[in-house]
Amino acid sequence: MDTLALARWQFGIVTVYHFLFVPITIGLSFLVAAFQTAWVAKGQERYLRLTHFFGELFLINFAVGVVTGLVQEFQFGMNWSDYSRFVGDVFGAPLAIEGLLAFFLESTFLGLWIFGWGRLPQKVHLATIWIAAFGTVISAYFILAANAFMQNPVGYRLNPNTGRAELIDIVAVLLNPVATNAFSHTIAAAFLTGGAFVAGVAIWRLARFPDADAQTFRFAARTGAATVVVAGALVAVTGDSLAKAMTEAQPMKMAAAEALYRTSQPASFSLFTIGTLDGSREVFSIRVPYVLSFMATADLNGRVEGIDDLQSDYVRRFGPGDYRPIIPVTYWAFRLMIGTGGLAVVAALWFLWLLRKPDLRPNRWMVGAAIALPLLPLAANSIGWIFTEMGRQPWIVFGLMPTAAGVSPGTPAWYVLLSLTTLTLLYGGLAVLEVGLLLRRIRAGLPDPAAHEADAHGAAGADRPLAHAY
Numbered sequence: 150m151d152t153l154a155l156a157r158w159q160f161g162i163v164t165v166y167h168f169l170f171v172p173i174t175i176g177l178s179f180l181v182a183a184f185q186t187a188w189v190a191k192g193q194e195r196y197l198r199l200t201h202f203f204g205e206l207f208l209i210n211f212a213v214g215v216v217t218g219l220v221q222e223f224q225f226g227m228n229w230s231d232y233s234r235f236v237g238d239v240f241g242a243p244l245a246i247e248g249l250l251a252f253f254l255e256s257t258f259l260g261l262w263i264f265g266w267g268r269l270p271q272k273v274h275l276a277t278i279w280i281a282a283f284g285t286v287i288s289a290y291f292i293l294a295a296n297a298f299m300q301n302p303v304g305y306r307l308n309p310n311t312g313r314a315e316l317i318d319i320v321a322v323l324l325n326p327v328a329t330n331a332f333s334h335t336i337a338a339a340f341l342t343g344g345a346f347v348a349g350v351a352i353w354r355l356a357r358f359p360d361a362d363a364q365t366f367r368f369a370a371r372t373g374a375a376t377v378v379v380a381g382a383l384v385a386v387t388g389d390s391l392a393k394a395m396t397e398a399q400p401m402k403m404a405a406a407e408a409l410y411r412t413s414q415p416a417s418f419s420l421f422t423i424g425t426l427d428g429s430r431e432v433f434s435i436r437v438p439y440v441l442s443f444m445a446t447a448d449l450n451g452r453v454e455g456i457d458d459l460q461s462d463y464v465r466r467f468g469p470g471d472y473r474p475i476i477p478v479t480y481w482a483f484r485l486m487i488g489t490g491g492l493a494v495v496a497a498l499w500f501l502w503l504l505r506k507p508d509l510r511p512n513r514w515m516v517g518a519a520i521a522l523p524l525l526p527l528a529a530n531s532i533g534w535i536f537t538e539m540g541r542q543p544w545i546v547f548g549l550m551p552t553a554a555g556v557s558p559g560t561p562a563w564y565v566l567l568s569l570t571t572l573t574l575l576y577g578g579l580a581v582l583e584v585g586l587l588l589r590r591i592r593a594g595l596p597d598p599a600a601h602e603a604d605a606h607g608a609a610g611a612d613r614p615l616a617h618a619y
Contacts, residue, residue: 153556155565156228159572161538165531166576167221170214172530175289175336176343177207178282180376182275189275195365198595203347203369205590208263213583215256220572228565232545232555239305239316240295243323247291255284289339290332297328299546300537301398314549327398330391337383338490338533342526344376345493349522350591352500356515362595371504374497377522381494388487389444396445399547400454401463401472402540405479407441408434409455416441416453422480467548474542482536490529496522 150158181204188196222244225233233240259281265274298304304321305314316322351370355363396403404410408422418440442451456473463472496518503515545552 150562150566152228152560152562152565153553155562155569156556156560157552159228159565159569160224161535162569162573162576163217163221163224164538165534166580167214167217168530168534169527170210170217171289172335172339172342172526173210173346174207174214175282175285175339176341176376176380177203177210177346178278178285178343179340180343180347180372181207182278182282183372185275185278189271195362195368198362199365199369201596202590202594203350206346206350206587208259209583209586209590211259213579216579217576227568228557228560229545229555230557232550234313235550235555236298236302236305236314236546239302239314239322240298242316242319243291243294243298247288247295251284251288251291255281255288258284286336289335290328291323293331293335294323294325294328296537297325297331298322299544300395300541301325301327302546302549314546326394327391330387330394334384334387334391337380337387338526338530341377341380341384341490341493342523342530344373344380345497345526346373346523348373348377348497348500349519352515352519352522354591354594356512356519358594365595367504370500374500374504377497377526378494378501381490381497384490392444393447396453399541401456401459402474402479403445404454404456404459405474405476405540406483406536407453408476408480409441409453410457411455412452412458413455414442414452415439415450416445418444419480470543470551472543474540479536479540482532482539486529486533486536489525489532493522493525493529496525 181200184196184203185200187193188200225237258277261269262274262277262281265277268274269277302314303325304316304318306317307313308315322328348370351366351373354366355370392403407416407419409416409419415438417436417438420435420437422434422436439449441453443449445451445453456476460472464470499518500522541547543551543553545555
């Protein structure tokens with residue numbers, strides 16, 4: 150394998166691994182804030198115990214996410230220096246704002262939340278977790294704005310003297326239609342993931358330890374499952390908006406997602422398509438008329454461009470080359486993303502149906518479904534990013550820079566292989582560590598009420614905060 154292929158593998162592994170923690174962090178931060186708000190408003194002990202229980206799980210996930218996120222950005226200087234040189238002036242702006250503003254906002258107030266138990270007034274302390282939660286959302290926006298420039302470059306000009314893209318309109322970069330639509334879709338998916346995590350953990354506890362804090366975990370399970378259902382509906386709505394924005398900015402990606410080879414008006418939606426191994430043509434397909442036209446253009450008779458016609462157009466615009474992504478990957482990733490997310494919503498609805506009964510009787514199916522529930526949206530998130538990034542190929546910045554032109558010049562393949570192997574082993578170790586810490590905390594159950602009783606009475610509990618565990 151050459152340097153380019155190894156660098157792409159490394160970037161893909163690091164990106165997908167890091168993004169496992171992002172949606173859990175965003176969704177879980179708001180749910181923890183909601184539990185603490187309920188405690189401050191009602192004074193009931195169960196809300197305080199849920200705050201501490203899921204707060205510790207949130208902090209474990211946040212810590213590992215920070216470590217993997219730092220490595221993610223270092224890659225732009227390690228393996229992709231030509232890319233960084235070409236668009237660093239534009240791409241680096243939202244990343245710099247994210248680091249200097251959003252990350253410091255969330256980390257500062259998260260620190261105040263961790264160490265402020267019993268030291269800060271209740272409402273002030275509650276405000277810290279809400280500010281930290283909104284900090285995660287702000288952070289996500291700036292990162293998505295940077296990624297959206299790669300999908301739909303705006304707000305720049307090419308300097309013929311330096312051969313670089315230079316920022317001329319930061320507002321256009323931040324309000325990129327791909328960024329705004331991707332943001333709403335990503336945040337909805339994050340709430341789906343956070344809700345699935347809370348519901349899965351709570352239901353697993355109910356199934357394995359039915360007599361231990363059953364009513365408290367039933368409340369957590371209903372809260373998490375309801376969050377999944379509501380967020381699932383938002384994911385569908387925002388996904389439709391994002392698909393339309395993507396069709397406008399990257400018609401080849403959306404044509405590949407539907408294996409639509411010829412421009413059609415109206416265009417049908419592919420339920421199931423079998424193509425040749427190289428993805429060059431369709432062999433068999435089951436399609437629903439008009440649906441793709443509506444998804445892409447909001448018009449049942451809308452015109453949707455096909456792969457073959459777009460390929461011919463791109464050859465005329467950009468010169469000779471193959472401008473198609475790997476169509477089987479793009480096509481099936483799109484469906485797996487939707488399918489796994491949809492299964493999470495179905496599982497949540499099933500749990501809500503079961504939890505309506507006061508005499509819930511756990512069984513092995515509940516245990517299996519509880520374990521699967523948090524994993525399904527994680528899989529959907531990861532597959533969604535694979536679809537987003539693989540569907541953009543062969544461009545690293547769509548229409549401006551091919552991926553092959555962005556790799557660091559003169560970097561030997563063995564160097565990238567060494568870093569790829571090292572990071573993969575380290576990330577494997579981090580995965581074992583995090584899963585071990587999470588399982589240990591989940592098995593321990595809700596914290597002892599006496600251990601946090603002083604938290605409800607102000608500074609007397611300063612020696613027993615949540616921070617004591619860290």
